[in-house]
Amino acid sequence: MKKLYGIGTGPGDPDLLTLKAVKLIKSADKIFAPNNRGKNMALTTAQEYINEEKLVLLDFPMGQTTKKTYKEAMEKINDLLEDGQNGVFLNIGDSMIYSTFMNLVQANEKDHFVFECVPGIPSFVAAANSIQKNLVAKGENFLLADDPDRLVLDGVDSVAILKTSKNLKGLLEKLEEADFAYYYVARVSFPDQLILVDKEEILEEKNYMSLLLARKKSL
């Protein structure tokens, strides 16, 4: 058997790695990470615990990944891990939230592979802690989305919107119409973390690593 761990590395602060993630990264036979044009946040986060000789970067060209991409990546992982060895695959945030890892699991065709997933701190959870606003209190509900529907927004108390860069203005207007107060958080957990609430200031920012948190004004 070969084992591949999907490891959530959290929002970026190395101290927000879990003890389990650190132990598994240190003891892995191979460390796999997506090669995101030289910028790899998961890798940077875990750098202190990575033996470079064990590191393998895998290409997932943004916007161009297909089933074949994941199948080829799994074949490469299979070739590089010997029987009885453990590999770790590093994901930004958590592996179950807008992530690559489950695509790899689904692309696997070898029955000698075992998968295990280790949760990481999602960016929106870190951001709520930074602004010190509940994601959900008793009796409330919370929506996580990348392009929320207006009707659904009307039915929830709190929302996090990830990948905001494509249509930031439209998203802010949608939140205003549904009577939400919002916070824009960029580079959460990094020393240069930025929190904005002013619409004009938010629209001047263009940060890929950003998200919106919002709560109904009536709360």
Next chain:
Amino acid sequence: MKKLYGIGTGPGDPDLLTLKAVKLIKSADKIFAPNNRGKNMALTTAQEYINEEKLVLLDFPMGQTTKKTYKEAMEKINDLLEDGQNGVFLNIGDSMIYSTFMNLVQANEKDHFVFECVPGIPSFVAAANSIQKNLVAKGENFLLADDPDRLVLDGVDSVAILKTSKNLKGLLEKLEEADFAYYYVARVSFPDQLILVDKEEILEEKNYMSLLLARKKSL
């Protein structure tokens, strides 16, 4: 100044503590934790890093807490921390998700207090990793709730329901009507973690530390 950290201790596995949580618990002048009739999961999770001499249990009688409860707890914390000292308050999961900590922050009346929140792994994130199902993939949205509205359920792809013990049967039926496939996860991340998908088996279980994860059958 006095500083109080709200620390998310995650779902229960001590290895799912973050490095930051461990460092702060070890270096704290006082460690505060809710006293839940002797059962305190946050405390058990962090036990290895707790100096018992620094530990203070605070009473938050379940279902009977009021603003006054939190005000009195903050006064006790204020009395026990000297100027310049740091305290940590331990929360199950994450402090921004159905938690006590923001009630304390809101009850604070002293301007010499600074608060900082350190995120923890939420139970539903750990559970999604355990069952290896995405909470959200690209283009999908996810709802976190304790009693979801049927109309909102129709508008989301994926859902986590916490605190399921009160009306488990009703919740399962609501999920079935809205065409969700569900997983019941009890004691997530513990050695005796239990995952069930059969309705009758789920209804025979009565575990306070349980949650439901569900995804639309069409996905």
